[in-house]
Amino acid sequence: MPGTAPAAVVIGGGVGGLASGVALARGGWDVTVVERATSLDPVGAGIVVAPNAVRSLDALGVGDATRDLAALQGEFGLRLPDGRWLVRGRAEGAASVFGDRTLMLHRAQLVGLLADALPAGSLRLGATASVTDPGTTSRPAVVSLPDGDVDADLVVAADGIGSDTRARWMPSAPGPVPGGSTAWRFVTPPLPGVVGAEIWGRGIVAGVMPLADGQVYVYVSVADAVGVPRDLDELRARLAGWHEPVPALLASVDDGSALRHELRHLPAPPTSLAVGRVALVGDAAHAMLPNLGQGGCQALEDAAVLGARVRPGDDVAAALQRWSAERRPRVENVMRLSARVAVPTLWTSAAAVAVRDAGMRAVGRWTEALGSRALRPIMSWRPPGD
Ligand SMILES: Cc1cc2nc3c(=O)[nH]c(=O)nc-3n(C[C@H](O)[C@H](O)[C@H](O)COP(=O)(O)OP(=O)(O)OC[C@H]3O[C@@H](n4cnc5c(N)ncnc54)[C@H](O)[C@@H]3O)c2cc1C
Numbered sequence: 589m590p591g592t593a594p595a596a597v598v599i600g601g602g603v604g605g606l607a608s609g610v611a612l613a614r615g616g617w618d619v620t621v622v623e624r625a626t627s628l629d630p631v632g633a634g635i636v637v638a639p640n641a642v643r644s645l646d647a648l649g650v651g652d653a654t655r656d657l658a659a660l661q662g663e664f665g666l667r668l669p670d671g672r673w674l675v676r677g678r679a680e681g682a683a684s685v686f687g688d689r690t691l692m693l694h695r696a697q698l699v700g701l702l703a704d705a706l707p708a709g710s711l712r713l714g715a716t717a718s719v720t721d722p723g724t725t726s727r728p729a730v731v732s733l734p735d736g737d738v739d740a741d742l743v744v745a746a747d748g749i750g751s752d753t754r755a756r757w758m759p760s761a762p763g764p765v766p767g768g769s770t771a772w773r774f775v776t777p778p779l780p781g782v783v784g785a786e787i788w789g790r791g792i793v794a795g796v797m798p799l800a801d802g803q804v805y806v807y808v809s810v811a812d813a814v815g816v817p818r819d820l821d822e823l824r825a826r827l828a829g830w831h832e833p834v835p836a837l838l839a840s841v842d843d844g845s846a847l848r849h850e851l852r853h854l855p856a857p858p859t860s861l862a863v864g865r866v867a868l869v870g871d872a873a874h875a876m877l878p879n880l881g882q883g884g885c886q887a888l889e890d891a892a893v894l895g896a897r898v899r900p901g902d903d904v905a906a907a908l909q910r911w912s913a914e915r916r917p918r919v920e921n922v923m924r925l926s927a928r929v930a931v932p933t934l935w936t937s938a939a940a941v942a943v944r945d946a947g948m949r950a951v952g953r954w955t956e957a958l959g960s961r962a963l964r965p966i967m968s969w970r971p972p973g974d
Contacts, residue, residue: 604870634805
């Protein structure tokens with residue numbers, strides 16, 4: 589590793605790994621981010637960046653650049669397939685409650701901003717890395733790269749939900765489990781007049797999120813219990829009776845550009861998010877169901893806190909245990925809440941769905957009091973020093 593600063597190796601070039609690289613470089617570490625893919629084509633069409641994550645991006649020096657890329661404010665809420673609103677609000681209202689806007693972005697924009705904020709030459713693509721020795725206070729960690737082993741004062745494993753690092757060095761940590769649904773994600777060509785909304789049907793959830801350039805980020809998840817469509821045509825047929833613009837958006841995307849994934853998550857984070865000099869961040873540590881849109885946001889928080897709490901010259905192993913003690917309760921709580929919110933979206937019985945919708949309508953009437961009370965601890969979070 590070049591340079592004289594203590595060396596940090598980040599395994600994985602997703603949102604969590606890139607953000608960690610930026611945070612550590614800003615803290616004075618000599619960072620190398622190693623990504624096995626040969627290009628940074630992010631998986632996932634769009635991403636919702638909540639206020640807690642926007643403030644994490646501020647801590648990484650890219651908050652304002654990210655805000656500049658985001659859609660204008662406006663109306664948003666929760667709707668029924670026939671278009672009736674269950675919960676309706678304005679982005680400005682939520683921003684005043686949570687202290688910042690929620691940003692809707694092309695994933696490539698977020699990844700591009702983070703990659704550009706890394707020191708020149710610190711990103712290594714097309715290389716697979718693995719932790720050979722997690723190290724101790726008195727011994728560096730060892731990371732195996734295609735051209736040999738390197739010592740590292742700090743390793744960040746941001747290697748995703750299927751993390752080899754977690755499986756190898758935290759063998760008692762639970763692995764991924766199915767979430768009970770399959771999701772499609774895509775960005776459509778521009779369509780004017782689309783209002784941001786999530787739409788809850790029987791076992792099917794669709795989200796339509798207008799982006800700043802007029803394109804629309806769409807996601808649709810279908811519960812196993814209602815039968816997962818074989819292809820996009822079958823999905824279009826299932827949603828043909830939903831209110832516009834849902835059918836029009838589905839019609840405007842070609843099959844090749846839609847991503848399809850069976851949703852999986854970790855039932856709990858590892859007992860500690862760190863072993864030796866190795867920190868587990870993002871989905872590697874706490875992959876969660878996407879119902880709160882917080883998976884990437886929590887990865888950004890991990891990175892911001894890591895940059896603030898683990899400094900060159902520290903006893904890294906001890907600092908990482910303190911970092912884990914700070915982060916673990918929070919990510920576990922967000923994982924639990926995400927799983928809880930997912931449950932009623934998987935319901936298929938007409939009676940249960942009617943009760944659910946009546947409950948959501950009541951929440952809609954009392955949005956300020958109920959909705960924001962549950963979300964406030966998540967969305968109002970601030971990074972250290974903010
Ligand atoms: C349908 C859906 C919608 C979502 N919507 C949102 C949203 O709106 N907002 C939000 O905040 N979150 C959302 N999420 C969650 C979010 O996508 C993830 O939490 C986030 O992308 C995790 O980032 P990561 O960097 O931890 O992992 P990943 O993005 O999985 O990145 C891991 C990287 O590590 C690389 N890698 C793995 N092993 C190695 C190795 N040995 N060597 C080198 N490289 C390696 C991989 O190639 C990959 O690039 C959503 C998720 C889903 C499924």
